[in-house]
Amino acid sequence: MFYRETGQFKTSYQADQAIFPIRQDRIFILIWLLIGFAVIPLVASEYAFRAILIPVTIMGLAALGLNILVGYCGQVSLGTGAFMAVGAYAAYNFMIRVPELNPLFCFVLGGLTATGVGILFGIPSLRIKGFYLAVATLALQFFTDWAFSRIGWFTNYTPxxxxxxxxxxxxxxxxxxxxxxxxxxxxxxxxxxLVAKNIVRGRIGRAWMATRDMDVAAEIIGIRPMYAKLSAFAVSSFFIGIAGALWAYIYLGSWEPLAFDINVSFSVLFMVIIGGLGSIVGGLMGAAFITLLPLMLNQLPSAMGFEISTALIKHLEIMIFGALIIFFLAVEPLGFARLWQIAKEKLRLWPFPH
Amino acid sequence: MAGDRRIGETILRLDDICLSFGGVNALSNISIDVKEHEILAIIGPNGAGKSSLLNVINGVYHPSSGSVTYKGQTRNQMRPHDAATQGIARTFQNIALFKGMSVLNNIMTGRTLKMKAGFFWQCLHLGKARNEEIEHRKKVEEIIDFLQIQSIRKTPVGRLPYGLQKRVELGRALAAEPEILLLDEPMAGMNIEEKEDMSRFILDVNDEFGTTIVLIEHDMGVVMDLSDRVVVLDYGKKIGDGTPDEVRNNQEVIDAYLGVAH
Structure with a gap:
């Protein structure tokens, strides 16, 4: 089957504005959903679920959220771990303090709490950009690290x-x-x-991208920078807050404040950058890559029959991981999403060169 | 020139505008009337304050004194958002398109202020949000047809050549259906053919939509041919205001451009 839109004529703007206007893309996404919901549950081992599939899906959600902020709205944030922590601890507190609430509803409340914090810490973005904003969000990271380990109320005074x-x-x-x-x-x-994709292809998404690409021009068109930036912070932290609650409740089961430290912020940012800024599918690919790579590096030597001490493997893993990230950024700064796009463009013409 | 195009009453009045950056007076005591449906050109040597004047009109700069009267409403300063709401659109000297977005999306952003669907519907991309997208897409396609850029509508603007980018930027401004269109050097860096195209678009916009146009341009041939009225600035002061012919014969203007023996 060729990846080609030849012969697929669209007769309405609605058809042209569908999420996947090309039929092959629709089939492709259906196959992925089928794999995700039907094939994987049949074949995957318990280890695969625990070590790969659950973390990839949850981190994918966090990367999706961060991509909205960094990739679509252009506001650099190093506070992902903090927003996840807020989501997790807020969900925990709602659950223990109001036990009647449905846990899923508590997750949503956790996400909404993260939204509030996100809007609050998004306010500096109205005045500062780039690295300076990154430092401001870093402050939130350190603040939550401190608050959740020092203020007993948040942890219900567990010793x-x-x-x-x-x-x-x-x-x-x-x-x-x-x-x-x-x-x-x-x-x-x-x-x-799906929600993220819908938002970014509508008015709000265009307002975010306009603010990212040229904020002065965006303002002159009538996009309020305050509204665009704070809504990006709000939506992004909602996603990340829910991811945090899931990470805590579904993946970890028991956790301490260190589970949401600066390393989490960095790895989600890596996922977004390697996956592709400003691409929904890119963030998911980045999440899969960053989660899988250490596991593969860990397994590879023994699978190939080398006898290496575990300490050396651990160090090699970190070194190769770093080198690969640098390699990727140098070769394809726009990430997997761009590679994927290039592949699609080539496929459109294949087997002809032009 | 257009047949039944009537120049109307004053739509925008700048009164005694002063603007300074530190010790530099970018604009001093500038008063200009812009009349409905006219094409007004602002010319002057580099650094004369032309772009600053446009920035005052649409609220990027706030004048230190003087007032802006637009459609009967007087204010000391515009805000960019207010200016946009009231129908003032503009293009920039250095192209200010949204580089990561397609031509279609760039022009769609021009319609932001006319879109009203709430957040909830946008999340679902159903109902109101979807109908609105389609309705505005129709409008945007009209502009795409008008500017003859159908073949590049899905191309990211970063990949387009300079002349086309300028055209897309005009399209984005037009999408807002402005009453006043401010064009900051719409023909800078273009070759003769592109300039002719752009001139034709400007005249057509003025003629078909009745849009008032204020443009800054350095190409005197273009300025003299297109505009109904020319305002000349030099060192932040207005030194000439009148029809192209009057300005061409104004001694002060000639001195400013050619220099004068002291």
Whole structure:
């Protein structure tokens, strides 16, 4: 089957403005959904669920959120870990303090709390840009690290400062097996990816991109910079807050404030940059790459029959990981999403060169 | 020139505008009337304050004294958003397109102020939001047809040649259906053919939509041919104002351009 839109004539603007105007893309996304919802659950091992699939889907959601802020609206943020922490701790506090609430609703409340914090810490973006804004969001990161480990109320005064939770139960249905957890995360990710795509192809998305590309011109057209930037912060932190709550409740099960430290912020930012700034699918690819790469680097030597000490493997892993990131940024600064796009453009002409 | 195009009453009045940056007086005591449906050219040597004047009109700069009266409303300063809401659109001297977006999306942003669908519907891209997208897409396609850029509508603007980018920028300004269109050097850096195209578009916009146009241009041939009235600035002062012929024979203007023996 050729990837080609020849012969697919669109007779209405509605058809032309569909998410996937090209038929092959629609088939492709259906195949992916089929793999995600049907094939993987049949074949994947428990280890694969726990170590790969669940973290990839949750981090994919966080990367989606950060991409809205950094990739679409152009506001650099190093506070992803902080927003995830706010989402997680807020969900925890809603659950223990108002036990009648549905846990999924608590996740949403966690996301909304992160939204509030996001808007608050997005206010500096109205005056500062680029690196300076990154430093301002970094301050939030350090602040939440401090607040969640020092202020006992947030952790319900657990003596060790770490929190352990029961598996999430919704209407008597417990998400206690890896397969169920995976389904929950994948469903949430799919819904949010669709919502994100819808937002970025509409008026608000264009306002974000306009602010990113040329803020003066955007303002003169009538886009309020304050509205554009703060709405990007709000939507982004909502996504990231939900991802944080899922990360805590579904993936970790028990956690301490360090689970959301600056390293999380950096790795989500790497996912977005390597995956592709300003691309929904790019963020997901980046999340898969950054999660899988250390695992593969870890397994590769033993799979190839080398006997290497675990300490050396750990160090090699970090070195190769860093080198690969630099390599990728040098070769394709626009990330996987751009590679994917180039591949599609080539396929359109294949097998002819022009 | 257009047949039944009537120049109307004053639509925009600048009164005694002063603007200074530190010790530099970019504009001093400038008063200009812009009349409805006319094409007004602002000329002057480099650094005369032409772009600053446009920036005052659409609210990027706030004058230190003087007032702007637009459609009967007087204010000391415009805000860019207010200016846009009231129908003032512009293009920039250095192209200010949104480089990462397609031509279509760039022009669609021009219609931002006319779109009203709420956040919820946009998340779903259904109902109101989708109808609105389609409705405005129709309008944008009319502009694309008008500017003859159908073949590049899905191309990211960063990949387009300079002349086309200028055209897209005009399209984005037109999408807002402005009453006053401010064009800052719409023909800078173009070859003869592109200039002719652009001149034709400017005349057509003025003629078909009745848009009032204020343009800055250095190409005297273009200025003299297109404009109904010419305002000349030099060192932030207005030294000439009148029809192209009057300005051409104004001694002060000739001195400013050619220099004068002291």
């Amino acid at each position: 060790s400062g770490s929190i352990a939770v029961q598996p999430v139960e919704v209407f008597g249905f417990a998400f206690n097996t890896p397969l169920r957890k995976y389904f929950l995360c994948l469903t949430i990710l799919s819904i949010f990816a």
